[in-house]
Amino acid sequence: MDVETFVVPPLDNNIYLVYDRDAKEAVLIDSALGAARVLPRLSERGLALKFLVNTHGHADHVADNAAIAKEMGAKIGIHEADAYRLEKVSREPRDYLPKPPPPSKANLILKEASTVKVGSVELRVLHTPGHTEGSVCFHIPSAGYLFTGDTLLRGTFGTTSGAGASPAFLLRSLRRLWELPPETKVFPGHGPPTTLADETWIPNLRYAAPH
Numbered sequence: 001m002d003v004e005t006f007v008v009p010p011l012d013n014n015i016y017l018v019y020d021r022d023a024k025e026a027v028l029i030d031s032a033l034g035a036a037r038v039l040p041r042l043s044e045r046g047l048a049l050k051f052l053v054n055t056h057g058h059a060d061h062v063a064d065n066a067a068i069a070k071e072m073g074a075k076i077g078i079h080e081a082d083a084y085r086l087e088k089v090s091r092e093p094r095d096y097l098p099k100p101p102p103p104s105k106a107n108l109i110l111k112e113a114s115t116v117k118v119g120s121v122e123l124r125v126l127h128t129p130g131h132t133e134g135s136v137c138f139h140i141p142s143a144g145y146l147f148t149g150d151t152l153l154r155g156t157f158g159t160t161s162g163a164g165a166s167p168a169f170l171l172r173s174l175r176r177l178w179e180l181p182p183e184t185k186v187f188p189g190h191g192p193p194t195t196l197a198d199e200t201w202i203p204n205l206r207y208a209a210p211h
Contacts, residue, residue, distance in 0.1 A: 020119025055149025057085025065104035077108035082134025130170020131158035161210035170208040
């Protein structure tokens with residue numbers, strides 16, 4: 001298994017290309033405005049993009065869903081509670097985007113404990129609401145990898161001030177993640193990677209205050 005990280009617009013988003021080198025199959029975690037970086041890399045590696053899965057439905061994470069999925073024939077996956085956002089973002093201008101992203105549609109509805117498999121690599125869905133109602137993390141237990149979107153960032157967590165956000169739910173989600181093995185490597189939606197062992201503030205958190 002290989003993981004490649006791309007830091008792309010609009011908000012220095014991290015998107016992750018996870019693939020089985022032998023099977024030549026890949027899954028992309030979030031799209032952001034990453035088509036110009038990811039599509040040439042897929043071609044260069046000779047990879048078939050089977051899935052494009054979103055950690056949540058905010059515009060900065062899903063902006064190039066439609067472009068990448070159309071080009072590669074990939075299935076778009078998102079948690080059932082955030083699926084409505086894929087169409088909604090096209091009607092909501094954002095200061096950080098030159099124009100609203102085109103709508104996309106999920107043809108893979110994710111739930112707690114859903115799995116996404118490419119070659120021998122299996123991603124397991126952990127429903128971690130709080131940043132949005134349908135936020136998820138993708139866990140690869142065999143590698144000890146966790147892709148957290150905006151649920152957990154190095155030293156902090158994503159905002160809980162937006163529509164559908166909940167400080168109480170995010171607190172529960174962070175405590176749930178803390179129960180995973182401490183050596184678990186965390187790949188967040190923004191900023192550098194970390195490990196759960198380095199996020200020692202989580203068990204002491206009492207309220208995931210909006211910020």
